[in-house]
Amino acid sequence: MTTVVCELCPRYCAIPDGGAGDCRIRVNLKGRLIATTFGRPSSVHIDPMEKKPLYHFFPGTPIFSLATAGCNLHCLNCQNWQLSQRGGEEMEEIYHAPPEMIVATARAERCQSIAYTYSEPIVYYEYVHATAQLAREAGLNNCLISAGYINERPLRQLCRVMDAANIDVKGFTEDFYRRICSATLAPVLRGLVVMREEGVWVEVTLLIIPGENDDPLQVRGLARWIHDEMGADTPLHLSRFHPHYRMQNLPPTPVDTLLRCRQMALDAGLHFVYVGNVIGNGGESTYCPHDGTLLIERFGLVIKENHLLAGGRCPVCGNPLPGVWT
Amino acid sequence: MTPKNTDSMEKTKLPDRTDRRAFLLAGLGIATTAVVVMPSSPGNFAARPVERSLKEADFYRPHDRAG
Numbered sequence: 001m002t003t004v005v006c007e008l009c010p011r012y013c014a015i016p017d018g019g020a021g022d023c024r025i026r027v028n029l030k031g032r033l034i035a036t037t038f039g040r041p042s043s044v045h046i047d048p049m050e051k052k053p054l055y056h057f058f059p060g061t062p063i064f065s066l067a068t069a070g071c072n073l074h075c076l077n078c079q080n081w082q083l084s085q086r087g088g089e090e091m092e093e094i095y096h097a098p099p100e101m102i103v104a105t106a107r108a109e110r111c112q113s114i115a116y117t118y119s120e121p122i123v124y125y126e127y128v129h130a131t132a133q134l135a136r137e138a139g140l141n142n143c144l145i146s147a148g149y150i151n152e153r154p155l156r157q158l159c160r161v162m163d164a165a166n167i168d169v170k171g172f173t174e175d176f177y178r179r180i181c182s183a184t185l186a187p188v189l190r191g192l193v194v195m196r197e198e199g200v201w202v203e204v205t206l207l208i209i210p211g212e213n214d215d216p217l218q219v220r221g222l223a224r225w226i227h228d229e230m231g232a233d234t235p236l237h238l239s240r241f242h243p244h245y246r247m248q249n250l251p252p253t254p255v256d257t258l259l260r261c262r263q264m265a266l267d268a269g270l271h272f273v274y275v276g277n278v279i280g281n282g283g284e285s286t287y288c289p290h291d292g293t294l295l296i297e298r299f300g301l302v303i304k305e306n307h308l309l310a311g312g313r314c315p316v317c318g319n320p321l322p323g324v325w326t
Numbered sequence: 327m328t329p330k331n332t333d334s335m336e337k338t339k340l341p342d343r344t345d346r347r348a349f350l351l352a353g354l355g356i357a358t359t360a361v362v363v364m365p366s367s368p369g370n371f372a373a374r375p376v377e378r379s380l381k382e383a384d385f386y387r388p389h390d391r392a393g
């Protein structure tokens with residue numbers, strides 16, 4: 001009986017014949033590792049780009065979004081646990097959707113972009129890669145919405161077909177990752193640097209959980225790290241926690257906490273810090289870092305006004321806003 | 327951020343045209359009602375028993391071989 005070692009993510013699962021990796025969907029079948037959810041998504045929707053969230057990447061456009069079951073993290077507060085903490089065979093709905101069908105449907109639905117999202121696209125890697133390659137050949141954009149828990153070699157290969165990513169950094173201590181997510185922080189930070197090196201447009205999300213990762217050590221720490229390693233123009237989304245799954249004991253994040261964290265991140269030198277999951281919070285619009293001009297006014301996920309000129313330029317100073325606009 | 331997605335197990339259905347129009351308006355920067363943020367499921371996927379994929383994964387090795 002041949003045990004195999006999956007080298008996709010930092011877990012390096014040793015999987016015996018007939019067994020599955022920690023993600024539940026990579027299965028050893030007589031010594032061959034099988035990507036069991038390839039072409040078999042369980043969630044397919046058209047979302048606004050802002051829902052990913054990507055705020056500096058084709059704002060206001062629809063993005064074709066899909067996910068299969070499975071995840072290589074096990075966050076106590078998972079918002080999508082019915083999808084992420086299950087194997088492919090446990091889903092009520094599994095669609096037949098090979099890569100070419102995804103691309104054809106996205107085009108038919110007039111979506112210029114495809115998101116690999118909701119659960120964790122890292123674990124359905126082969127499906128993401130094959131679909132993204134076809135999408136790119138068809139002139140579509142690819143967006144990875146992920147916790148970024150992946151080894152460097154597969155990540156570099158994936159970056160070659162990705163245009164943008166939102167990486168959910170869960171906290172900024174190894175202790176947080178161990179206790180809350182059953183994972184580690186270092187590979188996620190390494191992955192962010194790799195994505196920057198490979199030229200992928202990256203935005204970062206930090207879900208603020210009261211009492212768990214809303215302290216200055218973590219918020220300021222992450223903001224400074226982003227500033228130093230990714231650049232001040234990297235958007236940071238601070239999003240509001242709501243009690244889910246195995247973390248129902250905590251209240252939703254107070255809006256004051258989110259605004260305080262936003263100020264910490266701005267003070268650390270970041271140019272674009274957004275507050276998410278709170279409608280009308282004052283921290284959801286984009287301002288020119290040179291002169292403070294309101295460039296993109298948002299209300300929740302809806303764009304009320306977009307004042308950018310062609311090429312994403314500020315109408316007052318003419319500087320291009322960092323991001324991908326055309 | 328992965329949005330709350332309790333609708334993920336919904337059956338695939340053709341999107342409601344009103345939703346679609348509202349969504350497109352939102353895309354044009356026109357604020358409409360909250361319906362625009364509701365996901366719409368695109369129509370032509372068959373939700374049915376699907377054979378497990380036999381697609382071989384990338385990035386693995388036999389356990390007895392060093393990485």
Ligand SMILES: [Zn+2]
Pocket residue numbers: 288289290291292293314315316317318319
């Ligand atoms: Zn300006």
